[in-house]
Amino acid sequence: MDFQGRHANEEFHLYYHQHWIRLLWPLTKLIAWNILIFGLGALTFIPFSIEDAITRRAILVLLTVFFFVAHAEFLARFYRHFLTVIVVTDRKVHRIKKTLFLIDDHQSVDLSMLQDVMKSQHSIVQKLFGFGTIILEAQETMLRLHFTPHIHETYDRLMQLREFASIKMSSGGAGEKPEKPAPLIDRGGTLRKSERYAYSSS
Amino acid sequence: MLLPLISLGSIILLLEGGMWLLFRRGAVRICIPADVYVLRKPRVTMAMLGGFALIHAACLFLILATTYFFLW
Numbered sequence: 646m647d648f649q650g651r652h653a654n655e656e657f658h659l660y661y662h663q664h665w666i667r668l669l670w671p672l673t674k675l676i677a678w679n680i681l682i683f684g685l686g687a688l689t690f691i692p693f694s695i696e697d698a699i700t701r702r703a704i705l706v707l708l709t710v711f712f713f714v715a716h717a718e719f720l721a722r723f724y725r726h727f728l729t730v731i732v733v734t735d736r737k738v739h740r741i742k743k744t745l746f747l748i749d750d751h752q753s754v755d756l757s758m759l760q761d762v763m764k765s766q767h768s769i770v771q772k773l774f775g776f777g778t779i780i781l782e783a784q785e786t787m788l789r790l791h792f793t794p795h796i797h798e799t800y801d802r803l804m805q806l807r808e809f810a811s812i813k814m815s816s817g818g819a820g821e822k823p824e825k826p827a828p829l830i831d832r833g834g835t836l837r838k839s840e841r842y843a844y845s846s847s
Numbered sequence: 848m849l850l851p852l853i854s855l856g857s858i859i860l861l862l863e864g865g866m867w868l869l870f871r872r873g874a875v876r877i878c879i880p881a882d883v884y885v886l887r888k889p890r891v892t893m894a895m896l897g898g899f900a901l902i903h904a905a906c907l908f909l910i911l912a913t914t915y916f917f918l919w
Contacts, residue, residue, distance in 0.1 A: 662891070690918055705918055709855075709911065716907060717862055724870040727891065730877050741877055745869040 655734040658806060661799065663729055663792035664776035671722040678715035682708050721745055731790055733803065736810060738781060740788060756803075756810035758783045764793075764800045779803065851919055855911050863904040867897070 686708050695701040721744075728743040736757070742750040759781055766777035777796040781788040781803075793799055874893065 686914070686918075702919065705915065712911070713858065713862060716903075717866070720862075720866045720903070724866060724873075724896075727896065728870070728873050728877065743873045743877070745866065745873060749873075 655736050658733045660730055660732045664794040666774055667792050668726055671719050675715055675719040682712050754781050754783050754788045756807045757814040759807050762803055764796055848919055851915050852912055859904050859907050863900055867900045
């Protein structure tokens, strides 16, 4: 799979977006705005019959504008969620973060340069839904991967790849080649959960 | 009644289509697969997101057209 900033000899291993819980607040806000707009409309139009067509239409247009603004804001947040991607290859961890208009940010850390990899879950919600923050500490950089879904699996996978990268680097390509972790991509359709688990723990 | 419906349709098309085009432009080479067949895990694909945009646009139009039909 191809992505921006990929080097020619990098092998893709896994990618993920942030946890879906990030979309919960925009969705709640959208629902609240819709309730407010339709509530205001009902309170305005149902008890009073507004005879003046211009006033009635002006109120309707005003409520429609608010309705569109609420949906546009939600759409922007929704698409922004999918424009933030973490890509892990056999050499690097890339964090690509974009917005619809302004931001195009690409940060990457070399797996063999990682001094420490930490994971943290700080609340019941995070434990319950299995997400958290992974902190990658390299020599002068620190990459925080917030809202990482399936945090334990992802952490294990990162450790495996880091180990592979450091063995590869220390051997310098000479001698016995280390066993390479299989990439999480194939051409054969989806796997069941048990198979995925067996695969990730192998 | 026809004029507000056409205006609403145009605004929705502009909003939804514009957002989708901006997203498509940003999502080039960003690891969102075109379809699910290449993946072990079921993930969100461009086709799914396009479907979402279509359904969202249709819902917006239906809701607003119904409201305008009664209140315009």
